[in-house]
Amino acid sequence: FSSVFQSITGKANLEKTDLGPALKALKERLMTKNVAEEIAEKLCESVEASLEGKKLSSFTRISSTVQAAMEDALVRILTPRRSIDILRDVNAAKEQRRPYVVVFVGVNGVGKSTNLAKVAYWLQQHKVSVMMAACDTFRAGAVEQLRTHARRLQIPIYEKGYAKDPAAVAKEAIKVATDNGSDVVLVDTAGRMQDNEPLMRALSNLINGNQPDLVLFVGEALVGNDAVDQLSKFNQKLSDLSTSGNPRLIDGILLTKFDTIDDKVGAALSMVYISGSPVMFVGCGQSYTDLKKLNVKAIVKTLLK
């Protein structure tokens, strides 16, 4: 094992065999932090490719060289390529005299409805007027749940009870919001498994029929390897099942339950890596104020610790 820490100062170029043990240790560390196996593997491969054949500068250990390369890779992946400024975009929509529409999507029980309420509260703090649309017309208690949040936050809610077509409810809600001059409509949807074709088709209808400004994927920080499958299938199904020529995909991620995972922060990395979408909000508790921005530096530091 000591070879991992051995200094190989003076040795010419780094070879695969030199890197192997350090990379294996690093992959294991990432997996204990709840990074999906597939993602940890891919990351290590790319770090290996970037280092192979390079000269090791004097007095550095292989392990720290590998760690530094991984740190660079992680920062690069987690730093959003496209930045979305919701408040700016809300204003732009307002100038066009239409509401800015956000749809919350994700698998069952991850925190869509609760975090929709937190986003509503955050918008209120920025003097933005909000309306909620109760488009989970399936799960028992879903409408009352959203109604409770709307009442507590004193926000209008558009609801049509259960067993209604959610795409139609969303359409009506957006129309009402346009008429009454609301700045933002937050659309709650039912949780669904990414493999459930009929439910994914219904979601695709809701999204393509209403062309929201932002499709927010809600994923919980607790999720393990399934994170990869959830994100890739939501995107894939939204694309495959769409009847429009230019299907809408996931725009951003809302990562929830960040307060329940201690240092096992890997789901954030798995989700961003596989989707290429930025984490726009982090849910870290069950009250309205528990919504934060992702701290990339802190995540990278925790992953490598």
Add this chain to the structure above:
Amino acid sequence: MVLAELGGRITRAIQQMSNVTIIDEKALNECLNEITRALLQSDVSFPLVKEMQTNIKKIVNLEDLAAGHNKRRIIEQAIFSELCKMLDPGKPAFAPKKAKPSIVMFVGLQGAGKTTTCTKYAYYHQKKGYKPALVCADTFRAGAFDQLKQNATKAKIPFYGSYTESDPVKIAVEGVDRFKKENCDLIIVDTSGRHKQEASLFEEMRQVAEATKPDLVIFVMDSSIGQAAFDQAQAFKQSVAVGAVIITKMDGHAKGGGALSAVAATKSPVIFIGTGEHMDEFEVFDVKPFVSRLLGMGDWSGFVDK
């Protein structure tokens, strides 16, 4: 169910190993590495996987194996029994008896599926001739009582809860007392979601348990959970007497390895799995047939009940 995929990979790894003529250290290591990878991709907790690897190596100990022994068979058996050991804590869970009041309390992380599963559990027993009842001791989550009420109404199961009372202990006690008087033999108490990082939530759970004295505490866990599973499950076990586990959302794509970790952490058996959002999407769970199926059956059946 995607757990079968895991079984397939393990079976393939063993087959590959037996294709080589001499099973030496290298062949065994390759096989174990492949199995390790399959388990990690299924979210089994990292320390558990390492432990299992060490245990199998210990059991198999190639050098000690006298020539002539069927090495492949010994390795297979070691893997089978390690997986069973992980899923089977060796003691059965409490089973409610008809006409004698039993109290069952559901606990777990936020959004795991407790409320949905409470109704499934009640409905399952109702069909078997029990007289179940549901108590909503979740006074925290918005819409919690409506959710339980709508589910219970649909299943025609009596329920108790309140829109105004904020003390879960008080509601739990009132509900349990009422249904005892009404001669219900299976009184199910649903509680709020909680997590170990918030001590006050765990204290509340402890108080509900102390006040209602449940015969069984069921820990509900989402099949998609990753490496946080073990620590959370263990913390629940340390606060209340968890006696059984139910794994939900097995209709999804997740391989459910976090579940194995939860069993290891709570030392309690999995009794049911949830396979959908509807009331009847609920299956009894049995370890040995499950592991046999996991590993592709056939050969494995010979190990069952040893």
